Amino acid sequence: MKKRKLFTSAAVVLSTFLLLSGCGKGDSEGSGAKKSVELLNVSYDPTRELYQEYNKEFAKHWKEETGQKVTIKQSHGGSGSQARSVIDGLEADVVTLALAYDIDAIADQKLLNKDWINRFDDNSAPYTSTIVFLVRKGNPKGIKDWDDLTKKGVSVITPNPKTSGGARWNYLAAWGYALQKNNNDEEKAKQFVKDLYKNVEVLDSGARGATTTFVEKGIGDVLIAWENEALLSLKELGKDKFEIVNPSVSILAEPNVAVVDSVAKKKGTTKVAEAYLKYLYSDVGQEIAAKNYYRPRNKEIAAKYKDQFPDIKLFTIDDVFGSWRDTQEKHFNDGGVFDQIYSK
Amino acid sequence: MKKKYKKKNVLPGFGLSLGITMLYMSLIVLIPLSMVFIESSQLGWHDFIKIVTSDRVFHAYKISFATAFVAALVNAVFGLLIAWVLVRYRFPGKRIIDGFIDLPFALPTAVAGITLTTLYGKDGWLGQFFSLFHIKIAFTPIGITIALMFIGLPFVVRMVQPVLENMEKEVEEAAASLGASKQQIFLKVIFPELLPPVLAGFSLAFARGLGEYGSVVFIAGNMPMKTEIAPFMIMSKLEQFDYAGATAIAVVMLVISFVCLIVINLLQKWSRKHEFQSE
Amino acid sequence: MTTDLVRQEVKSTDGIKHAKKEVNWTKYILMSLMFLYLVVFLLIPLVFIFVKAFEKGAEVYFAAITEPDALSAIKLTILVAIISVPLNVVFGIAAAWLITKFQFKGKQILLSLIELPFAVSPVIAGLVLVLFFGPRGVLGPFLDEFGLKIIFSVPGIIIATMFVTLPFVARELIPVMQAQGKTEEEAAISLGANGWQMFLRVTLPSIKWGLLYGMILCNARAIGEFGAVSVVSGHIRGETNTMPLHVEILYNEYQFSAAFAVASLMSLLALVTLLIKTWIEWRTEKH
Structure with missing residues (x-):
């Protein structure tokens, strides 16, 4: 009697589980059909507006080209955690993330080719950005360049490089500036970023979080931000409240894109996924990128938007740091330079 | 057996x-x-110890424990008070207030975090009063404590309420008719009975506070050694794709909170027995 | 019967005249303390949410909550609650019964284990589900063979919610059942009732308020869970976004008013469940 009851209850719970997992079945089916195809683009936070617009254009283009209907689903979050989701089984056909290191991590799990960065032009980065300063209207603290950020009484907002991809670009831009200024003296550069981070009051966990801390909550005198973020917040939250200051030197930030081969192969979407990313380099794609405040690679379109993107002396990761992998290890992993500047 | x-x-x-x-x-x-x-367990014993006792992680534990403890303590006192007023007194709007109590559960923690950070920021509705006295709340451990107080508020109230409602009035009446004063009745008759649910509520609020991430991460400011909480350390390990390191910190947190729960449950059992014997 | 007792006010229990004045003092002090605490910690944040939600006018508010992505988030959230709450009720009753009516070894450990999901950081909760059901996990390859997807689809969100809300019903029922003792049930059995009869006629009526509280809490938390769900959701728009995740998206898109509009809707949902509770209470009282 008792045993039977036990068994029934076990059966009930188990069948619920099966039922639950049955719900998910529909998701993975139906992508083999030729008439229509579905892509999942796993991206990072600030590209929402960009891809919303781009997806519509690409769908139109693809329909004209092949007669096939393509729907693109978007997923956004912090770059690192998005990469982790893909590693843990989120079935992304393409990833468009904030930095190469995150895509490298996916490649480490053999989900895509280790040489992914050479698959598309320009390091597989169809658009770029850089790091600038956002200050309050009138620039009350008179911030002009990186040196001003280490001055006493200046409160700086930047996210935590441990959890935010954008924050790592910020940090590296500062480091690169300090190296150039001090004839590549690493100790001096370290002292410089240490002084800079002493002025940081809040280290939000993501780039958007830092922007809202600065913009909405009114904390800090200067926000170190992606250029595209700074331009967007000017547009969304008022030109009368903030202004952008361009530093003398900054970093060329390359947000990369890649096809996740293993997923695309399984879903049979390799061709369309590739076309999707390639179309980013087309005039249409570049124009959309520029409109959404990313610096286009295409020279002509860049010239068209030159008021929006002033000339800043930019250095690349390769120029100053070598590969992203080494950079990550040296600066941001546990015990790295970023940790050192905080331990006394 | x-x-x-x-x-x-x-x-x-x-x-x-x-x-x-x-x-x-x-x-x-x-x-x-x-x-x-x-x-x-992929880590060796040596690496495991090194990760979980590193300076930064250690500070994060300390902050998490201290803030969760203070928040749970405040909630235990006020939770008891609120439950008492809600059960024992009749006043207009009581039902609505009763409904209010669950708000912290219903609000997504991220919303709570954003709201509290704005309210307690230096120009916020509440923060501006504190900044008159040069007290900073957002982005300090006080801010973390306030977020945890908000998150844990319903626990004690909801634990105490049903017990208080089921409590037999006869015992109190008998005590009163035997000449016991109000304080005596409360301390000798009511309080012992309420102690187990208060402890249970306290332990839950404390445990919840230890692990809370969504709301705290906004108000904490995440400054290394100052306002970094333990769950944030886990996130930052994960961001380096260091699953083993992240789970190592998780293991320590799990074990500690599990031990806390056991201790408090034993304490409750003991207090019930104690009460039973003294009757 | 017990509810009658509850309804009686402290005043009526004061057999002794001179105690009356004293009681009123305590009453007012306690009540004002409570009001102060609740106003600062609950009312002001709640008002803030509604003020923010209507900052740009009612039009923006209604547009925010009727937009397709918001609707699909609302639907998904309700689905998650409808599945996870009843399962947790069954579990909660079984666990509370086991713990309060029987003596066995390891009871304290079991009790603590039941509370463990409260103590586990939602971040860890999500992480372990990913590790367990994900492709690198124990069950992942097995599930993959049958084309079953748990993580980054609806079932994963439901399981994460079940994990996080598991203790609510049990933890609500245990103190109530403990206070009750087991004499009434024992009497029912010795009078010849079978297990279900005893449960429906004796146990259930005496635990119904505790059970209701537990369900309401469980439901509220199921609707509001953010951390764990965020890890297992995959954030696919219109597909695996729950309301809390949708709020975060809107907030991150600088649509502050819309974000708070959805948040206010969630607070309203919670208040509605409480109205239902009050209505049930009121009806049973009338009987």
Whole structure:
């Protein structure tokens, strides 16, 4: 009697589980059909507006080209955690993330080719950005360049490089500036970023979080931000409240894109996924990128938007740091330079 | 053993309830949780110790424990008070207030975090009063404590309320008619009975506070060694794709909070026995 | 019967005249303390949410909650609650019964294990589910063979919610059942009732308020869970976004008013469940 009851209850719970997992079945089916195809683009936070617009254009283009209907689903979050989701089984056909290191991590799990960065032009980065300063209207603290950020009484907002991809670009831009200024003296550069981070009051966990801390909550005198973020917040939250200051030197930030081969192969979407990313380099794609405040690679379109993107002396990761992998290890992993500047 | 109890206990359903409880617990909680132990075991003992005792992680534990403890303590006192007023007094709007109490559960923690950070920021509705006295709340441990107080508020209230409602008035009446003063009645009759649910509520609020991430991460400011909480350390390990390191910190947090829960449950058991004997 | 007792006010229990004045003092002090605490910690944040939600006018508010992505988030959230709450009720009753009516070894450990999901950081909760059901996990490859997807689809969100809300019903019922003792049930059995009869006629009526509280809490938390769900959701728009995740998206898109509009809707949902509770209470009282 008792045993039977036990068994029934076990059966009930188990069948619920099966039922639950049955719900998910529909998701993975139906992508083999030729008439229509579905892509999942796993991206990072600030590209929402960009891809919303781009997806519509690409769908139109693809329909004209092949007669096939393509729907693109978007997923956004912090770059690192998005990469982790893909590693843990989120079935992304393409990833468009904030930095190469995150895509490298996916490649480490053999989900895509280790040489992914050479698959598309320009390091597989169809658009770029850089790091600038956002200050309050009138620039009350008179911030002009990186040196001003280490001055006493200046409160700086930047996210935590441990959890935010954008924050790592910020940090590296500062480091690169300090190296150039001090004839590549690493100790001096370290002292410089240490002084800079002493002025940081809040280290939000993501780039958007830092922007809202600065913009909405009114904390800090200067926000170190992606250029595209700074331009967007000017547009969304008022030109009368903030202004952008361009530093003398900054970093060329390359947000990369890649096809996740293993997923695309399984879903049979390799061709369309590739076309999707390639179309980013087309005039249409570049124009959309520029409109959404990313610096286009295409020279002509860049010239068209030159008021929006002033000339800043930019250095690349390769120029100053070598590969992203080494950079990550040296600066941001546990015990790295970023940790050192905080331990006394 | 089993035989002995069988003779004593005539109630049915031991097998059924044990079956459901164990099966459900295993599938939803225990087996998945065992993954943190498996994953962290990839580290050697030496690496494990090194990670979980590093300076930064240690500070993060300290902040998490201190803020969760203070928040739970405040909530225990005010939770008891609120439950008492809600059960024992009649006043207009009581039902609405009763409904209010669950708000912190219903609000997504991220919304709570954003709201509290704005309210307690230096120009916020509440923060501006504190900044008159040069007290900073947002982005300090005080801010973390306030977020945890908000998150944990319903626990004690909801634990105490049903017990208080079921409490037999006769005992109090008898005590009163025997000439006991109000304070005596409260301390000797009511309080012992309420102690177990208060402790239970406290332990839950404390445990919840230890692990809370969504709301705290906004108000904490995440400054290394100052306002970094333990769950944030886990996130930052994960961001480096260091699963083993992340689960190592998770294991420590799990073990500590599990020990806390056991201690408090034993304390409760003891207080019940104690009360029983003194009657 | 017990509810009658509850309804009686402290005043009526004061057999002794001179105590009356004293009681009123305590009453007012306690009540004002409570009001102060609740106003600062609950009312002001709640008002803030509604003020923010309507900052740009009612039009923006209604547009925010009727937009397709918001609707699909609302639907998904309700689905998650409808599945996870009843399962947790069954578990909660079974666990509370087991713990309060029987003596067995390891009871304290079991009790603590039941509370463990409260103590586990939602971040860890999500992580372990990913590790367990994900492709690198124990069950992942097996599930993959049958084309079953748990993580980054609806079932994963439901399981994460079940994990996080598991203790609510049990933890609500245990103190109530403990206070009750087991004499009434024992009497029912010895009078010849079978297990279900005893449960429906004796146990259930005496635990119904505790059970209701537990369900309401469980439901509220199921609707509001953010951390764990965020890890297992995959954030696919219109597909695996729950309401809390949708709020975060809107907030991150600088649509502050819309974000708070959805948040206010969630607070309203919670208040509605409480109205239902009050209505049930009121009806049973009338009987």
